[in-house]
Amino acid sequence: MTSEGSHDFARVRRIVKTDEFSSVFRLRPAQKTAHFVLYTRSNDLPHARLGVVVAKRFAPRAVTRNTIKRVTRELFRMAPLPAVDCIVRLARPVNTKQGPATNAALKAIxxxxIARLFSSQRAPREAMPAGTPPAGTPEPKASP
Known part of the structure; x- marks a missing residue:
């Protein structure tokens, strides 16, 4: 088993099941950038977990998709996050089939x-329980 503070990316630190992804996706996005959306949900584990979704329609080349996943995992391992489930989803195209698959400029962007997404989660904030509606959602009215 891994020790707390380890910089590995063991299976226990990944979101792998479809229903785990779905439960995090049901909540509103926690943070957005030009290309990515971060979804978070508190968990009952002693560590944070990560899921990465990179659709082929937004990154047509496998090299680009793998680079995005690699950079995301690297930054996740280094970020001191509270016990949350994080899903990073590519939401806009980063390049085309004709453009370069990866280069230094694309990696830097x-x-x-991704660092901006994770830094927004570092600050200790009150994590919502799994079934709590997001802030600003009207409460259901009691029927008479």
């Missing part, structure tokens, strides 16, 4: 955006 990706790294800056």
């Amino acid at each position: 990706l790294r800056a955006e």
